[in-house]
Amino acid sequence: MAEVEAGVPPTETAFRVKRDEPRMRSDLSRQRLRSAWIFLAPMLLVLALVAGWPLLKTIWFSLTDASLSDLAGAKFVGLRNYYEYVDYGDGTGEYFGLLFDPAWWNAVWNTVSYTAISVSIETGLGLVFALVLNAEFKGRAMVRAAVLIPWAIPTIVSAKMWAWMMNDQFGILNDMLMHVGLISSPVAWTANPETAMWAVIIVDVWKTTPFMALLILAGLQMVPGDVYEAAKIDGIHPVKVFFKVTLPLIRPAILVAVIFRALDALRVFDLIYVLTPNNTQTKSMSVFAQENLFQFDKFAYGSAASTLLFLVIAFITLFYIKVARLDLGGRGG
Amino acid sequence: MPYVVKRTGFYALVAFIVLFSIFPFYYAILTSLKSGTALFQINYLPVDFSLGNYEGVLSNGVFPLNILNSVIVAVTVVAISLFLAVTAAYALSRINFVGRGLLLLTILAVSMFPQIAVLAGLFEMVRWAGLYNTLFSLVFAYMIFTLPFTVWVLTTFMRDLPVEIEEAAIVDGASPFTIVMRVFLPLMWPALVTTGLLAFIAAWNEFLFALTFVSNNSTRTVPVAIALLSGASEQEIPWGTIMAASVIVTVPLIVLVLIFQRKIISGLTAGGVKG
Numbered sequence: 001m002a003e004v005e006a007g008v009p010p011t012e013t014a015f016r017v018k019r020d021e022p023r024m025r026s027d028l029s030r031q032r033l034r035s036a037w038i039f040l041a042p043m044l045l046v047l048a049l050v051a052g053w054p055l056l057k058t059i060w061f062s063l064t065d066a067s068l069s070d071l072a073g074a075k076f077v078g079l080r081n082y083y084e085y086v087d088y089g090d091g092t093g094e095y096f097g098l099l100f101d102p103a104w105w106n107a108v109w110n111t112v113s114y115t116a117i118s119v120s121i122e123t124g125l126g127l128v129f130a131l132v133l134n135a136e137f138k139g140r141a142m143v144r145a146a147v148l149i150p151w152a153i154p155t156i157v158s159a160k161m162w163a164w165m166m167n168d169q170f171g172i173l174n175d176m177l178m179h180v181g182l183i184s185s186p187v188a189w190t191a192n193p194e195t196a197m198w199a200v201i202i203v204d205v206w207k208t209t210p211f212m213a214l215l216i217l218a219g220l221q222m223v224p225g226d227v228y229e230a231a232k233i234d235g236i237h238p239v240k241v242f243f244k245v246t247l248p249l250i251r252p253a254i255l256v257a258v259i260f261r262a263l264d265a266l267r268v269f270d271l272i273y274v275l276t277p278n279n280t281q282t283k284s285m286s287v288f289a290q291e292n293l294f295q296f297d298k299f300a301y302g303s304a305a306s307t308l309l310f311l312v313i314a315f316i317t318l319f320y321i322k323v324a325r326l327d328l329g330g331r332g333g
Numbered sequence: 334m335p336y337v338v339k340r341t342g343f344y345a346l347v348a349f350i351v352l353f354s355i356f357p358f359y360y361a362i363l364t365s366l367k368s369g370t371a372l373f374q375i376n377y378l379p380v381d382f383s384l385g386n387y388e389g390v391l392s393n394g395v396f397p398l399n400i401l402n403s404v405i406v407a408v409t410v411v412a413i414s415l416f417l418a419v420t421a422a423y424a425l426s427r428i429n430f431v432g433r434g435l436l437l438l439t440i441l442a443v444s445m446f447p448q449i450a451v452l453a454g455l456f457e458m459v460r461w462a463g464l465y466n467t468l469f470s471l472v473f474a475y476m477i478f479t480l481p482f483t484v485w486v487l488t489t490f491m492r493d494l495p496v497e498i499e500e501a502a503i504v505d506g507a508s509p510f511t512i513v514m515r516v517f518l519p520l521m522w523p524a525l526v527t528t529g530l531l532a533f534i535a536a537w538n539e540f541l542f543a544l545t546f547v548s549n550n551s552t553r554t555v556p557v558a559i560a561l562l563s564g565a566s567e568q569e570i571p572w573g574t575i576m577a578a579s580v581i582v583t584v585p586l587i588v589l590v591l592i593f594q595r596k597i598i599s600g601l602t603a604g605g606v607k608g
Binding site for chain 2: 151153294313
């Protein structure tokens with residue numbers, strides 16, 4: 001029974017007006033909420049199928065004795081792919097597994113040093129490019145278009161183009177450097193153990209500096225013009241303005257660009273696979289994992305390498321976000 | 334005097350940037366137009382003009398097929414990921430619900446995924462579903478990098494549209510699906526073109542999955558086909574043919590990029606820099 005206030009006749013409309021307004025609004029928001037999840041469901045399902053489940057499967061395979069020819073018959077073996085001590089029974093023994101594999105640690109070292117060197121060079125060079133593109137001059141649009149070209153070229157194509165330019169006998173790079181007098185005899189860039197990593201870094205710098213430059217340029221263009229105006233009136237030297245005003249203002253843009261590039265560089269595969277095949281000096285973590293998975297028939301071992309690579313990248317990302325105090329969450333929500 | 338020096342220095346820097354950016358591709362074109370032994374003479378300017386390498390690569394049977402495969406895969410990937418992303422982006426940008434921030438962060442995390450971490454699991458799935466050696470395996474696998482990216486960029490774009498455009502439709506009682514299709518879609522062409530193009534380029538260039546999930550020459554996509562182009566022996570790398578193939582698959586991309594230059598730059602920066 002509805003309670004009725006004394007003195008007020010219980011009409012139907014009085015009830016409806018009071019109850020329906022909030023219900024209508026919550027109906028609407030409930031309907032919107034429902035459709036939000038209906039809209040999200042297909043996307044989330046695809047992501048779960050293509051990313052979530054395969055990741056769990058890879059981790060599972062890393063704990064088994066799976067081989068390429070017999071994935072279904074994989075049996076759980078614990079952490080043996082990562083770490084195993086084999087006791088020879090006479091008081092001696094040996095450690096096996098990924099964590100004791102010098103080839104794996106070599107790949108880790110290659111990847112990390114490649115990332116550190118190439119991302120540093122790209123940031124510096126990208127900053128120079130961005131400053132040039134931010135200046136007013138005739139033909140700026142053309143230069144900006146030209147800068148996009150390396151970015152648009154497929155990595156495989158750039159690896160092949162540079163492999164030809166770096167050819168030891170007929171390469172144009174050796175010819176140029178010998179004309180300038182930087183080297184006295186031709187260098188086998190991609191085959192020589194000492195230069196192979198530098199060859200990879202050169203191609204990577206060429207290919208991704210434009211990306212860096214454009215991200216930094218976007219940051220530069222958000223710096224208000226009157227800041228420079230004020231500095232000019234105060235007669236402050238441009239170099240000082242750059243370090244004291246511009247650089248702190250574009251710091252967030254640079255930090256975000258660096259993490260994007262670094263995450264990309266840490267998973268490098270195609271450039272190294274094509275430019276310097278079978279070269280221990282350049283073998284990256286991804287190449288190591290792919291080889292074990294599909295070429296050496298050590299599927300479980302390759303899965304273990306993939307899992308460790310995932311953990312290494314996740315760890316570096318979290319560490320970087322913490323150190324650089326990046327605000328990634330605020331941008332989306 | 335210092336002004337002149339500065340000006341000259343600046344333009345020297347500009348010239349260096351342009352040369353640095355375009356010389357390798359220029360040299361690839363120059364090489365692709367050489368024939369026979371001319372290949373092994375180093376020239377800085379074009380001296381030869383022979384289309385032999387292009388004829389060779391286009392008549393070698395599978396390469397035109399590889400181009401077709403790449404087109405099919407890239408177009409399908411773009412269509413599916415845009416469709417899924419538009420509706421998802423609407424939910425993520427215009428409807429308030431619990432866990433939205435976490436969801437966005439998860440999507441961003443997936444876009445940073447090292448592809449190798451899912452390779453073993455995906456390979457098992459592809460084989461189980463009978464998709465090994467088919468283009469479907471690639472269309473499916475490429476969702477891992479195109480979908481998070483398109484969702485992220487379209488969400489950013491939709492969030493910045495004013496509330497008013499939706500209000501009238503809500504008052505009229507339009508369903509959310511109608512609102513997306515009739516109100517938002519017409520406003521979103523610039524964002525769709527940009528993200529679609531970036532997704533197309535990413536799918537066109539992908540190598541690791543294409544190398545792993547397809548082992549049949551006539552089902553391969555272009556990057557793997559170029560990587561595996563080889564001569565009669567180890568020593569005889571057919572550089573002229575490789576360069577011709579490279580130019581063929583790159584020129585369409587460069588043309589697209591130059592036409593949509595501004596949109597691409599805004600799309601790239603929307604994904605990376607706080608607005």
